[in-house]
Amino acid sequence: MEQIEIISASLEDFKTIQLIGRQTFLETFADNNTEADMAKYxxxxxxxxxxxxxxxxxxxxxxxxxxxxxxIGYLKVNSGKAQTELHDSNAIEIERIYVKRTHHGKMVGQLLYNKALEMAIHQNKAYLWLGVWEQNPRAIRFYEKNGFVAFDKHIFKMGNDEQTDIMMKKILTPAS
Structure with a gap:
């Protein structure tokens, strides 16, 4: 495997983000959703x-x-008012860790997660949180392996379909 670099994105990278987002979302969720809901989302x-x-x-x-x-993938994190829920100044939300299917199992998701964790620790945040679809066991296992625990649920609108996301958080300690 070649060296993987995690680089901060800028506005000029919008096309790359858009293409990876569309591709990985389709790869991950197309089989479990209608074509119309996927297209709308x-x-x-x-x-x-x-x-x-x-x-x-x-x-x-x-x-x-x-x-x-x-x-081959990207990470989106939110703080402050950009968070999709909670809006807690003591937290960072991981909104997306998207990795191309060709790179599943090659530690890319872990590298992206590590970047989010590094940011949260550097900013002295109390915890990281996220929402993950209840029917995405691979992602749930990944987050559990990284110390996240479920604390709530919320509705995620996929096109016209209302789906349930498990909300998970990882409490950060100085030794995280």
Whole structure:
């Protein structure tokens, strides 16, 4: 495996974020959702205007995983008012860790998660939190392995379908 670099993304990277987002979301969720719901979600969440707005938000940060000159995944974290829920100044939300299927099992997701953890510790946050679809056992296991525990549930709108996400958090201690 080639060396993987995690690089902070800027507004100029919107097309890369958009393409990885669409590809990985389809790879992960297309088999369990209708074509209409997938198309609606992808258009709402990954259109150019939406991605540019997210990249321009000072309370959100994106990091792209690169293998050579190929983007293979990305991380989106939110603090402050950019958080999708909670809006806790003592927390960072991991909104997305997306990795291309070709790179599953190659530690890319772990590297991206480590970047989020590093940010949270550096900023002296009390915890990290996220929402993960209850029907995504691979992701749930990944977060549990990294010390997250379920604390609530919320509704995630996938097109016209209301789905349940498990909300998970990891309490940070000085030795995290």
């Amino acid at each position: 992808l258009e709402e969440s990954f259109n150019s205007q939406q991605i540019k707005a997210e990249l321009a938000n000072p309370d959100s940060m994106f990091f792209i995983a690169w293998e050579n000159k190929n983007p």
